[in-house]
Amino acid sequence: MGFIKPDLPSVDPTTFLQQPLMERVRILGADWAENGFGSPKMVHCIYLLKVFGLYAIGGITIATLTSGLPAFWHVAQWWNQPIVYQKAILWTVLVEVIGIGGSWGPLAGKVKPMTGGIWFWARMGTIRLRPWTWVPLTSGSRRTAVDVLLYLALLASIVVALVMPGAQSDSLSAAVPGNATGVVAPALLAAPIVLLIIIGLRDKIVFLGARGEQYLPALTFFAVLPFVDMIIACKILIVVVWVGAGFSKFGKHFSNVIPPMISNSPAVPFTWIKRLHYRDFPHDMKPSRVATVMAHVGGTFVEIAAPLVLLLSTTQWLTVAAVALMVCFHLFIVSTFPLAVPLEWNILFCYATVFLFLGFPAWHGYAPWNMSPPWLALVILAALLFFPVLGNIRPDKISFLPSMRQYAGNWASALWTFTPGAEEKLNRVTRSATNQIDQFEGAGYEIPWNEIVLQKTIAWRSLHSQGRGLFSVLLRNLPDIESRTVREAEFLCNSIIGFNFGEGHFHNEDMIAAVQDEAQFLPGECVIAWVESEAFGSGVQHYKLIDAALGVIERGTWRVADAVEAQPWLPDGPIATHVDWVRPGRGHGART
Known part of the structure; x- marks a missing residue:
């Protein structure tokens, strides 16, 4: 890691972005394990x-x-x-x-x-x-x-x-x-x-x-x-x-919180110590x-x-x-x-x-x-x-911060996906920042490295239990996932409302509806997999699939044990989910 320059992943940027989504997650997850975010x-x-x-x-x-x-x-x-x-x-x-x-x-x-x-x-x-x-x-x-x-x-x-x-x-x-x-x-x-x-x-x-x-x-x-x-x-x-x-x-x-946290620490100078936290x-x-x-x-x-x-x-x-x-x-x-x-x-x-x-x-x-x-x-x-x-x-009623669940890994979280070009519509939203892809370019990350750096955040999410469930929901529901841009909601949220502290309620359907008021996504252009924290002892997490233009289009659950036992890049396929409700007549490529 350099003092002024970032530690970028050892990939060919042009061919890397052509690889399947979960292969990119695998590569960037391994890079995170050794280099963290790679910040200078x-x-x-x-x-x-x-x-x-x-x-x-x-x-x-x-x-x-x-x-x-x-x-x-x-x-x-x-x-x-x-x-x-x-x-x-x-x-x-x-x-x-x-x-x-x-x-x-x-x-x-x-x-x-x-x-x-x-x-x-x-x-x-x-x-x-x-x-x-x-x-x-x-x-x-x-x-x-x-x-x-x-x-x-x-x-x-x-x-x-x-x-x-x-x-x-x-x-x-x-x-x-x-x-x-x-x-x-x-x-x-x-x-x-x-x-x-x-x-x-x-x-x-x-x-x-x-x-x-x-x-x-x-x-x-x-x-x-x-x-x-x-x-x-x-x-x-x-x-x-x-x-x-x-x-x-x-x-x-x-x-699952400890390994990526240690990996991101500049106070840990030896790669072998970071690797030691993974099996x-x-x-x-x-x-x-x-x-x-x-x-x-x-x-x-x-x-x-x-x-x-x-x-x-x-x-x-x-x-x-x-x-x-x-x-x-x-x-x-x-x-x-x-x-x-x-x-x-x-x-x-x-x-x-x-x-x-x-x-x-x-x-x-x-x-x-x-x-x-x-x-x-x-x-x-x-x-x-x-x-x-x-x-x-009732984690759905109270923020995880008053609930005193700071950095426990049991978070509400989300992944946003956009069809090609649709992410640009976020710049219609009244705020004091532009999209993060543009911010990182302005900070000196050349195209396409700005995209690769942002994709490290979704790889970071996959190293946590709920990330594997969120990717599973997207893979099961979006046949066009390989052509979509996938963003970590916590980072995206920061550019829209000016703050996030791991609080998934900041980017739930209320915030998505507020974004939609100005962004005006068409159906299917912006689809989000969102999940609530696990209620104590329940063993499951409740997810929602949300189309920014249509609202919630699916609700269901996954078993926390299944998410924890899966590899971050889901080599055995998506974990099992139980669908509780589906919006009648929903289309646009989503699972029925």
Whole structure:
């Protein structure tokens, strides 16, 4: 991998694109296993400068400067100051809701421009997606002046809370005598809280882009709880996030996540280490025992056991060890540069782990049973578990982010297909970016290498369980699949709505209908295979075949076990699917 130039697949570009679709998937899947996305190392350096320069040093500087604390390099004098922790949360929300945090830049499919977020969300006419159709005053799929004003007001309210000096707190003074910096004035947090809720009911894109499912509870705790209860509630919150993510890794999906993640890591210098995560590279590309152990010991077990130790331990050495383990856990994720690039989120969790569990340890009166009254801890825990529990039972109703299924491999996802020339119609959609094929060409990827690089993303999808099911649905239903352009929905979604974080609900039939309003595809020109996450313990995933012009034309299921056991390029043919419903009289080459 070069510093400036990308690591391109070792193929003849002209003849490669003439090969059958699944043969291309096989070749590019093997290339991913050795080289990941193949991005120049310069790209990773840009991300590191952003996360450690702009985000970390910039955020600490703002927090300390506006709170009367010494400069950022005097770590011992600010790391355990409550107002710094509060402003770190506010700064992170601001960075995320502007669009320069997660899902930013080339690794998320954003090249020109590298930023989605504000360029889409502060513009009228761009696509807005409401989370639930039953909520009044939320109809429509385009941003209005009201939506733009609400978004800009949210930005302004966060900035105000971030830059204002601290306010004295009697509860803080009682718990930490002599503290002179105070806390963020609770009154200043009312506007961001209310605006996040209002915006969230009208537009799930902005709410989830702000990571509202995690930061809204924290802001609420800052605003309404006395100091000791606030700290304990934030501990419960971060533990719910960790344990929820760990719990979601039970099942058959997660082992498939580890190999392509490791393969994409610039911190892994040796190809043989990457190959070690596949059973028999390149012949058997299912996860090896090494990958499975890494997934469920280094992932599932650590993400459940260590947080519970942190929450309940009153033993100093054990707590310090668990803190070190979780900090290393998040730094490891940063080193892999996952495609949603949630680097800021991971750095925040490193700091929050140290601040909450070492700055205010359980043995100093900050254990769950120290809340006043003690049963309040159970109430907060129950409230925080509501969406994770519901989302795992009914993944069709709740985003995988509030469901706390971050990077568990159990995702809603999709593959879009276009007949020759039809993809260009996406440029009719009101947005602040062009099609990614054009963005990559503008970034220096010559034709047809821009096409090959984008096809690596569908090969990446095939390395995960749901990708094999999606390709199976397309192969069974589209006799003309070899002449179609196939696109990974998560990347495509980024260029249309300015954000994606692995959330398949962002590109479901609601978004497809909004695209169709302007793109005006003819029947058969744009056909999408879309699948919902597996409901906990169900063993199946529910898919939809969607024609952009006609709507849903088929519904069915496949067994997760079948998807997991198949090779990414489906050499034995499509996995079995069970068709539940077919649109009457559907045609255009689709299976009847």
